Every structure is written in C-alpha cells, then in structure tokens.
Amino acid sequence: MRSSRxxxxxxxxxxxxxxxxxxxPLAGCGPEAGxxxxxxxxxxxxxxxxxxxxxxxxxxxxGRTREYLLHRPAPAPATGRPKPLVIAFHGRGAxxxxxxxxxxxxxxxxxxxxLVAFPEGLGxxxxxxxxxxxxxxxxxxxxxxxEALIAxxxxxxxxxxxxxxxxxxxxxxxxxxxxxxxxxGLVAGAASVSGQLPAGPARVRPTGAVPVLVVYGxxxxxRPLGGWPSPPPGPGEPVLPTLSARASAEAFAAAGGxxxxxxxxxxxxxxxxxxxxDPSDPAATVELVVVHDAGxxxxxxxxxxxxxxxxTSTALDAxxxxxxxxxxA
Numbered sequence: 001m002r003s004s005r006x007x008x009x010x011x012x013x014x015x016x017x018x019x020x021x022x023x024x025p026l027a028g029c030g031p032e033a034g035x036x037x038x039x040x041x042x043x044x045x046x047x048x049x050x051x052x053x054x055x056x057x058x059x060x061x062x063g064r065t066r067e068y069l070l071h072r073p074a075p076a077p078a079t080g081r082p083k084p085l086v087i088a089f090h091g092r093g094a095x096x097x098x099x100x101x102x103x104x105x106x107x108x109x110x111x112x113x114x115l116v117a118f119p120e121g122l123g124x125x126x127x128x129x130x131x132x133x134x135x136x137x138x139x140x141x142x143x144x145x146x147e148a149l150i151a152x153x154x155x156x157x158x159x160x161x162x163x164x165x166x167x168x169x170x171x172x173x174x175x176x177x178x179x180x181x182x183x184x185g186l187v188a189g190a191a192s193v194s195g196q197l198p199a200g201p202a203r204v205r206p207t208g209a210v211p212v213l214v215v216y217g218x219x220x221x222x223r224p225l226g227g228w229p230s231p232p233p234g235p236g237e238p239v240l241p242t243l244s245a246r247a248s249a250e251a252f253a254a255a256g257g258x259x260x261x262x263x264x265x266x267x268x269x270x271x272x273x274x275x276x277x278d279p280s281d282p283a284a285t286v287e288l289v290v291v292h293d294a295g296x297x298x299x300x301x302x303x304x305x306x307x308x309x310x311x312t313s314t315a316l317d318a319x320x321x322x323x324x325x326x327x328x329a
C-alpha cells in the first residue's frame with residue numbers, strides 16, 4: 001500500500017475527506033500495484049472465482065501504449081453467441097487492480113459469462129470532463145481509448161458489440177457517465193458508483209437515450225450527494241465541479257425522453273426510476289439508488305475504505321446491482 005500525505009493540503013481550505021482523497025492514492029494495494037506490466041502475463045485469480053485468471057494487456061491508441069486487466073469467463077459450452085463486455089474504470093488515485101479488489105466484478109461477471117476489462121487511467125485518473133487542463137490537454141483522449149478498447153475486444157475476444165457496458169467508481173464512475181453521454185450508440189448501459197456528471201466549464205451533456213444507473217451514498221463526505229458546483233482550487237490535478245447525483249440521472253432521463261420518475265423507499269436505500277421512451281426497448285430505464293448511511297464507497301465491498309471516506313453499506317451489493325441492471329438494460 002502506498003501513501004503520500006501532503007501536509008499542505010488542509011491548509012488550503014479543503015474539506016478533510018477530500019483532502020485525504022487527493023493526498024492518498026486511494027490505497028492502491030491490489031495484486032498488480034507496483035508491478036511491471038507484461039503484454040499478457042497471468043495474474044492470480046481470487047479463490048473460488050468463476051473467471052479464468054486475468055491477464056495484463058496492452059493496446060496502442062493515439063500514439064500511446066495503454067494497459068488494462070482482462071478477465072475472461074470460465075469456458076462454457078459453445079453457443080456461438082458473442083460474450084457481453086463490461087469496461088470498469090477505477091477511481092482517481094487508484095488503479096485497475098484496486099477496483100478489481102474493491103468490486104470483485106470479475107467474479108460476479110464471470111459467473112454470468114461476461115468479459116471484464118479494467119483499464120488503467122493516465123496519471124491514475126480519467127478525463128471525465130470536457131475541459132482541457134495542464135495535466136490532460138486532450139480532454140477526449142480517454143473517450144477515444146475506450147472506443148478503441150471496445151473495438152479491439154470485439155475483434156479479438158468475441159465481445160458482443162450490442163452488449164457492451166461501462167461502469168466505474170468515483171472519477172471512474174464519472175468517466176463511465178461521460179462515455180454513455182457522448183457515445184450512447186456505443187454502449188447498451190452504464191452504471192456509476194459514487195460518480196456524478198461533470199458540470200461547469202467541463203460539463204458533459206447526454207446526447208441520446210441510454211439506460212443508466214447511478215448508485216450513491218447519502219452521507220458521502222468526499223463528493224456530496226448534492227454535487228459540488230464550485231470546488232476550491234487545490235494541489236495537483238484540478239477537481240471537476242459536478243452535478244448532484246439526482247441531476248446526473250435527470251440529465252440522462254431528459255435525453256431519453258423519460259416519463260415522470262417514481263421513487264420507492266427500500267431497506268437501507270431509496271430507488272428512483274425514470275422509464276425511457278424507447279420503442280425498441282420498453283423496459284429501458286434510468287435509475288438512481290441512494291444508499292443510506294453510506295459514504296464515498298462501493299456498497300457491499302469487503303475492502304476497508306480510507307479514513308474519512310465514510311462507511312461501506314451492506315444494505316446493497318453494488319456489484320450485483322450493477323450487473324442486474326446491465327442484464328435488464
């Protein structure tokens with residue numbers, strides 16, 4: 001586990017939890033952390049996994065060599081049907097192995113016969129917003145990388161181009177929402193955990209109908225449920241302003257011509273559903289799930305979050321919720 005605390009962070013007036021989020025590399029202590037990458041080197045699977053051992057892969061895009069972890073489902077009787085694909089973006093300051101451990105997506109997805117790719121962000125983050133910065137002078141770079149990665153996996157791994165899904169945590173969740181917003185024809189569904197749509201100068205606007213799930217902690221101390229329209233300047237890469245979790249969902253609902261929302265209270269969470277007016281898929285929805293007593297975390301995760309990130313709720317298994325949503329998208 002790496003740690004690089006910056007004692008100057010708090011003196012700039014940042015909330016303690018967000019200061020910690022920026023100063024710490026989000027406990028990037030997954031199996032691959034710090035290891036040199038090989039083109040296709042086997043990694044250790046989790047005990048009892050229903051996916052085959054993952055491999056670290058490389059793909060050349062826009063003159064850069066980009067990396068990702070790939071998990072294939074265990075061999076099954078041949079059906080001739082292409083496999084669903086999930087692209088999962090890690091949080092800011094973390095890496096692909098961290099999200100794999102945090103979510104265990106490869107286990108649950110493998111049981112459903114799905115491919116899972118965990119791409120690595122540049123500088124341990126993603127260009128989730130549309131505004132160029134010193135650190136990310138080309139704000140469209142990661143969207144193009146995602147497009148290229150999907151095309152590559154359709155060609156080389158038999159992924160189904162009609163069943164491609166994107167998800168992510170925090171900054172990675174915002175990245176998943178950006179891909180869905182700007183490339184609605186590329187993905188069959190998107191899910192964000194603790195991530196919101198960028199706002200302000202970096203604003204991302206949904207451009208078409210796509211099923212979207214937003215899972216958010218009611219007590220998130222790092223990126224509040226109500227959004228953050230004007231983050232103060234701070235150290236390192238600028239933090240993007242964001243819409244609230246609800247406004248993020250509403251933006252996708254509006255782009256899809258959705259009906260009026262229906263909210264239902266459940267055990268440990270509230271669920272709001274907008275039904276999209278999509279004649280090709282009458283069951284398509286945009287959904288917001290607000291998890292009670294949950295912080296800036298992945299609900300249901302066994303990983304202990306960094307101090308100041310709040311509690312991890314067990315009222316919802318976000319991994320199952322995301323994959324169930326994709327199955328119905």
